[in-house]
Amino acid sequence: MLDADFFRRWMTATAASVDREAERLTALDSPIGDADHGSNLQRGFRAVAATLEKEAPQTPGAVLMLAGRQLISTVGGASGPLYGTLLRRTGKALGDAAEVDAQGLADALRTGVDAVMQLGGAAPGDKTMIDALVPAVDALGESFAAARTAAEEGALATTPLQARKGRASYLGERSIGHQDPGATSSALLIAALAEAAGE
Amino acid sequence: MKMLINVAETVVADALRGMAAAHPELTVDVENRVIVRRDAPVPGKVGLVSGGGSGHEPLHGGFVGPGMLSAACPGEVFTSPVPDQMVRAAAAVDSGAGVLFIVKNYTGDVLNFDMAAELAEDEGIQIAKVLVNDDVAVTDSLYTAGRRGTGATLFVEKIAGAAAEEGQPLERVEALARQVNENSRSFGVALSACTTPAKGSPTFDLPPGELELGVGIHGEPGRERRAMMTSREIADFSVNAILEDMSPRNPVLVLVNGMGATPLLELYGFNAEVQRLLTERGVPVARTLVGNYVTSLDMAGASVTLCQVDEDLLRLWDAPVRTAGLRWGM
Numbered sequence: 273m274l275d276a277d278f279f280r281r282w283m284t285a286t287a288a289s290v291d292r293e294a295e296r297l298t299a300l301d302s303p304i305g306d307a308d309h310g311s312n313l314q315r316g317f318r319a320v321a322a323t324l325e326k327e328a329p330q331t332p333g334a335v336l337m338l339a340g341r342q343l344i345s346t347v348g349g350a351s352g353p354l355y356g357t358l359l360r361r362t363g364k365a366l367g368d369a370a371e372v373d374a375q376g377l378a379d380a381l382r383t384g385v386d387a388v389m390q391l392g393g394a395a396p397g398d399k400t401m402i403d404a405l406v407p408a409v410d411a412l413g414e415s416f417a418a419a420r421t422a423a424e425e426g427a428l429a430t431t432p433l434q435a436r437k438g439r440a441s442y443l444g445e446r447s448i449g450h451q452d453p454g455a456t457s458s459a460l461l462i463a464a465l466a467e468a469a470g471e
Numbered sequence: 472m473k474m475l476i477n478v479a480e481t482v483v484a485d486a487l488r489g490m491a492a493a494h495p496e497l498t499v500d501v502e503n504r505v506i507v508r509r510d511a512p513v514p515g516k517v518g519l520v521s522g523g524g525s526g527h528e529p530l531h532g533g534f535v536g537p538g539m540l541s542a543a544c545p546g547e548v549f550t551s552p553v554p555d556q557m558v559r560a561a562a563a564v565d566s567g568a569g570v571l572f573i574v575k576n577y578t579g580d581v582l583n584f585d586m587a588a589e590l591a592e593d594e595g596i597q598i599a600k601v602l603v604n605d606d607v608a609v610t611d612s613l614y615t616a617g618r619r620g621t622g623a624t625l626f627v628e629k630i631a632g633a634a635a636e637e638g639q640p641l642e643r644v645e646a647l648a649r650q651v652n653e654n655s656r657s658f659g660v661a662l663s664a665c666t667t668p669a670k671g672s673p674t675f676d677l678p679p680g681e682l683e684l685g686v687g688i689h690g691e692p693g694r695e696r697r698a699m700m701t702s703r704e705i706a707d708f709s710v711n712a713i714l715e716d717m718s719p720r721n722p723v724l725v726l727v728n729g730m731g732a733t734p735l736l737e738l739y740g741f742n743a744e745v746q747r748l749l750t751e752r753g754v755p756v757a758r759t760l761v762g763n764y765v766t767s768l769d770m771a772g773a774s775v776t777l778c779q780v781d782e783d784l785l786r787l788w789d790a791p792v793r794t795a796g797l798r799w800g801m
Contacts, residue, residue, distance in 0.1 A: 298669065298670055302670065302674055302675065303675060303692075304691070305689075305691060306549040306550075306667070306674060306689040306690055306691055307549075307667050307669065307670040307674045307690065308547065308548065308549055308550055308667060308669055308670075311479070311547075311669040312547065312550055315547075344553065344554060344586065345553050345554070345555050346553065347550075347553070348524075348546045348547055348550040348551050348552055348553045348579065348583065349524075349546070349547075349550040349551050349579035349583075350551075350577075350578040350579040350582055351579070352551075352553055352579070352582075352583065353554075353579075353582035353583055353585075353586055354582070391582065392578065392582070436615055436616075437578065437615075437616055438578045438616060439577065439578065439616075439689065439691060440691075441615045441616045442608075442609050442616070442619060442687055442691060442694075443691065443692060443694070444610070444694060446692060446694075
């Protein structure tokens, strides 16, 4: 069973990973976006880690809701509302249970991903974070490690796609041939989940 | 790349402190990143709040003041502000007559302003929104994020600002803002990429002999790359792209806008070509504005925006305005 401490570890691991990979995310955002994805997420997840250190929410749902609110208040751009909504809605779906099992998390995360699709209007294949998150959620029933692999493969698979949402969409065909930075950061989030689970 | 900064993390805050020192007629909340005209809320007046990423100065903070915006929220460089900023701004300028959010069509701006509108309405502030999407370089379809908002933002903010200053109600100010956007089209070119403080190197690679046609204002490449052209050829391409999309029957406002690193000498020369073309195409020009108004950090290049106006819109355009970046008649 996964408790509040597990979810704090997930968020802390994400913050550490975004810190490590910020430059790579920004480099991916440079040819098709505006070269700030890494620095924006870094600012947001640092704030998440700092807040979780100060406040210690007692349930998994509360941890994710607090993290989501922090991201909305600190990131800006499209990433702030999208990642903020992902975590908030996932947290909300977890309710106020003190512990959840892996299947409960998978179901809640699916609710969160659906909310992101609705907010951003993106579907799989649009070259966005959805392309990493949807396969990850599908694989989560199997194991955390499988979800990590699915997210990473999903991110890599965005390279040949033409962007249809977000700033990269303004480039039309010129967005083809570049891996999507949002899908890449989503793969980091899922990898951190596997890390928190010790997989 | 050399920049006149301390560190990338404090660029926006440092600029806001400097702006506060230069403009005592503004209330600049550096910590929460909100710029408000000092006499807000003005009783009975609709509040106008705009915002977007930093790096486009004087947009938007430079357009706060009597006759234009009531408040602006600058985000990180090229990153939309967060909802907390907009809610704070709306609360600071609402006199009970409601607040209009002026939003450029970028996913981040749209999402954050949408969230802010919900939160502000929860606090009892009446909110209306207008989306600016004037860039003809981008195709607009169900399967894209739609056209970008660029130079027309200035026209929307000025004309809606004048209407609000006259005491017109929220629905009317909103309708005028929408009309100005619908009447406006823009096209931009880049002669160089720009450098964001966070990255420290050009956002894309543009060889010396080439230019990008159809760029936005975030240092992203445009829709097409070509060998460098003359000012006359660039004007032809830009104005034709706009006129393919609109056929003005009324006079137009012309904005020849610098992207940040193109000197006025070049912009005025470019404007001469734009005006020649408009004359040839039989498009009467009512007013022209030339300068750096909607910039993209240190990008070299220019954009052209045309806005078709009737007598009422022209009167509002001519109405007095007193801001850091635009000032006439008072």
